[in-house]
Amino acid sequence: MSTVRFSRFGFILAAVGSAVGLGNIWKFPYVTGEYGGGAFVLVYLITALFIGIFVLIAELLIGKLGQSDAVSMFENLATKKKNLWKYAGFMVIVPLIILSYYSVVIGWIFHYIVVSFQSLPSNIEESKNIFMTLLTSDLQTQFMYHTIVFVLVTSIILNGVKDGIERINKILMPLLALILSILFIYSLSVESFSKAVTFMFNPDFTKLSSEAIIVAIGQAFYTLSLGMGIIITYAASLPKHVNIVKSSLIIAVIDTLVAIIAGLIIFTLLFDKGAESTKGAGLVFISLPSVFYEFGSIGTFLAILFFIAIAFAGITSAISMLEPMVSFFVNRFNYTRLKAALICSLFFYILGIAALLSNITDYSPMLMIGSKNLFDWLDFVASTVLVPLGGILVVVFVGHFMDENKINAELIPLLGKTITKVWFFMVRYIIPIALILVILNETGIFKF
Numbered sequence: 294m295s296t297v298r299f300s301r302f303g304f305i306l307a308a309v310g311s312a313v314g315l316g317n318i319w320k321f322p323y324v325t326g327e328y329g330g331g332a333f334v335l336v337y338l339i340t341a342l343f344i345g346i347f348v349l350i351a352e353l354l355i356g357k358l359g360q361s362d363a364v365s366m367f368e369n370l371a372t373k374k375k376n377l378w379k380y381a382g383f384m385v386i387v388p389l390i391i392l393s394y395y396s397v398v399i400g401w402i403f404h405y406i407v408v409s410f411q412s413l414p415s416n417i418e419e420s421k422n423i424f425m426t427l428l429t430s431d432l433q434t435q436f437m438y439h440t441i442v443f444v445l446v447t448s449i450i451l452n453g454v455k456d457g458i459e460r461i462n463k464i465l466m467p468l469l470a471l472i473l474s475i476l477f478i479y480s481l482s483v484e485s486f487s488k489a490v491t492f493m494f495n496p497d498f499t500k501l502s503s504e505a506i507i508v509a510i511g512q513a514f515y516t517l518s519l520g521m522g523i524i525i526t527y528a529a530s531l532p533k534h535v536n537i538v539k540s541s542l543i544i545a546v547i548d549t550l551v552a553i554i555a556g557l558i559i560f561t562l563l564f565d566k567g568a569e570s571t572k573g574a575g576l577v578f579i580s581l582p583s584v585f586y587e588f589g590s591i592g593t594f595l596a597i598l599f600f601i602a603i604a605f606a607g608i609t610s611a612i613s614m615l616e617p618m619v620s621f622f623v624n625r626f627n628y629t630r631l632k633a634a635l636i637c638s639l640f641f642y643i644l645g646i647a648a649l650l651s652n653i654t655d656y657s658p659m660l661m662i663g664s665k666n667l668f669d670w671l672d673f674v675a676s677t678v679l680v681p682l683g684g685i686l687v688v689v690f691v692g693h694f695m696d697e698n699k700i701n702a703e704l705i706p707l708l709g710k711t712i713t714k715v716w717f718f719m720v721r722y723i724i725p726i727a728l729i730l731v732i733l734n735e736t737g738i739f740k741f
């Protein structure tokens with residue numbers, strides 16, 4: 294493994310940078326809307342903070358004890374069945390699959406920064422039109438922005454852990470915090486802020502379906518970048534003497550806070566203008582732009598800030614998706630970082646082009662597989678099936694196949710004996726079962 298390591302602060306920033314992404318600012322508010330607000334938020338908080346922190350600790354442990362790339366770490370740390378466990382490390386392909394369409398969505402956000410500067414849609418119909426035109430017929434624009442994201446993330450990842458990943462996170466994350474603070478302070482001054490608070494924190498349990506619970510667990514994994522070898526890989530470059538429990542807490546709390554703050558900002562603005570659509574993926578790209586318009590010139594300013602914030606959040610997550618595979622190639626095959634980065638980036642870039650073509654009307658018939666197009670398939674397979682599956686592999690591995698004494702030596706000084714036992718129990722039994730339920734539900738094999 295390369296000897297270049299994160300600084301302690303750099304590591305936390307990079308892990309938070311990976312966790313805080315489109316999942317927090319784009320997806321969390323719309324699933325909250327879809328699953329009825331407060332009750333969903335409560336379940337999400339419980340799962341993110343309990344399951345999330347427990348699995349974060351597990352992934353940090355693998356990285357800290359393994360000190361290599363994800364594939365080698367599973368192989369080296371397994372106390373039995375090493376030959377089989379090395380295949381678990383191939384979960385590092387999952388973030389590359391996610392990145393293919395994630396990059397296209399970051400491209401849409403770039404487009405919306407430009408739209409906000411030029412002119413926002415004056416009503417919801419116009420807004421829908423702008424988005425649907427971009428999505429289904431504007432191949433050039435999507436291709437251009439996807440290419441820009443490709444060049445951007447490749448050039449950052451080329452510079453390595455410290456000069457690439459850590460440095461960009463040190464620039465973008467404070468800016469993201471600043472922008473979100475400005476937007477949040479503004480929304481505090483808007484009357485409907487209290488409505489947004491009620492919507493998000495006043496749980497109406499009649500609205501809580503068992504499906505919502507399952508979705509909340511899936512969202513917690515996605516948003517914390519778990520089950521994909523990312524945190525494991527970053528943790529292998531952890532500086533010595535880092536408290537992994539404290540780090541997990543900080544990462545999960547900040548990630549959750551960002552999701553809540555983004556939700557409060559978005560719902561305040563929507564409710565203030567009586568906007569209806571609090572549901573669906575169109576929330577950020579269709580409902581919000583026309584709401585920003587209604588706020589007049591301050592709205593334009595808010596829109597620009599908002600889309601820049603999501604772009605920053607998206608880029609720091611995108612970088613983290615490349616690193617596990619790059620680190621694998623560098624470590625295992627002695628590739629130069631340039632060669633490794635180019636291979637991984639070209640993979641997501643080309644797959645991303647196919648994904649964006651599958652939304653374009655002229656090409657979509659060719660890229661339909663059954664009921665979904667390629668774009669939706671990639672999202673479905675990667676984030677709803679493979680991410681929980683990766684999560685299962687991590688907890689089963691740490692719980693049943695790693696040296697218990699080594700884990701105890703790390704955790705007992707930090708957690709004490711009793712909580713370490715609770716952690717083992719959760720990791721061995723409860724979390725794998727919860728994740729199996731997530732997969733059964735998401736694939737429709739067994740609907741709750």
Ligand code: PFF
Pocket residue numbers: 311312313314315316317387388391515516517518521523610611613614
């Ligand atoms: N955690 C990121 C988010 O919430 O947007 C999503 C993500 C990051 C997914 C990294 C996958 C990944 F590899």
